[in-house]
Amino acid sequence: MKKKGIETHVVVSESAKTVMKYESDNFEESMKRIESSSDKIYAENDIAASIASGSFKVDGMIVAPCSMKTLSAIANGYSDNLVSRAADVQLKQQRKLVLVPRESPLNAIHLENMLKLSRIGVWIIPPMLCYYTKPKSVEDMTDNVVGRVLDAFEVEHNLYKRWEK
Ligand SMILES: Cc1cc2nc3c(=O)[nH]c(=O)nc-3n(C[C@H](O)[C@H](O)[C@H](O)COP(=O)(O)O)c2cc1C
Structure with missing residues (x-):
C-alpha cells in the first residue's frame, strides 16, 4: 500500500499482539515492519482516533485477520474498541469493508455472523x-x-x- 502511495491507518489489537508473539519469529521486528509501513498506528482503545468518525474520509477498511470475537462485534454493532468502531463506521457510511475471518472449524454462530455481514455487502475473504x-x-x-x-x-x-x- 505504501509503495503505491495509498495512505493506511492501522490498529493492532492487544490480542493480535499476543497472537503475533506466538506466531511470528520476531515480534518486535514484525511490529516495527507494521509501524514503518503505516501512515498512522493507533491503540485499540483509542476510540477518539480519526478513523472512529464517519466524517474522516477513507475508502474502506480491511480487518485481517478477523477473529470470531471481532466478527461478532461487527455483525452485532457492538463497537467496544477501535477495530469494531471503525468497522461500524464503514457500514454506516456505506463504504467498503473486507473481513479476513480466521477460524476452523466454523460453528453456526460464526457462519451466521458472516452471512449477516455478507448480505449487507461486506466482503468475506477467508485465508x-x-x-x-x-x-x-x-x-x-x-x-x-x-x-x-x-x-x-x-x-x-x-x-x-x-x-x-
Ligand atoms: C495463538 C493464538 C491463536 C488464535 N487464533 C485465533 C483464530 O484463528 N481465530 C479466532 O477467532 N481467535 C483466535 N484466537 C483467540 C483470539 O485472539 C481472541 O478471541 C481475542 O479475544 C480476539 O480479540 P481481537 O479480535 O480484539 O483481536 C487465538 C489466540 C491465540 C493465543
Whole structure:
C-alpha cells in the first residue's frame, strides 16, 4: 500500500499482539515492519482516533485477520474498541469493508455472523489455501490471500498468477 502511495491507518489489537508473539519469529521486528509501513498506528482503545468518525474520509477498511470475537462485534454493532468502531463506521457510511475471518472449524454462530455481514455487502475473504497457483512456500500462499484482499479494493498487484485457460 505504501509503495503505491495509498495512505493506511492501522490498529493492532492487544490480542493480535499476543497472537503475533506466538506466531511470528520476531515480534518486535514484525511490529516495527507494521509501524514503518503505516501512515498512522493507533491503540485499540483509542476510540477518539480519526478513523472512529464517519466524517474522516477513507475508502474502506480491511480487518485481517478477523477473529470470531471481532466478527461478532461487527455483525452485532457492538463497537467496544477501535477495530469494531471503525468497522461500524464503514457500514454506516456505506463504504467498503473486507473481513479476513480466521477460524476452523466454523460453528453456526460464526457462519451466521458472516452471512449477516455478507448480505449487507461486506466482503468475506477467508485465508484459504489455493493450489492452482502452485504455491512453493507459506509466503506464496499468504501473497495469494493478500492479493485477493487487494482485488476487493481494485489495487493493482502481481501477488498471484490469475487463472487463465
Ligand atoms: C495463538 C493464538 C491463536 C488464535 N487464533 C485465533 C483464530 O484463528 N481465530 C479466532 O477467532 N481467535 C483466535 N484466537 C483467540 C483470539 O485472539 C481472541 O478471541 C481475542 O479475544 C480476539 O480479540 P481481537 O479480535 O480484539 O483481536 C487465538 C489466540 C491465540 C493465543
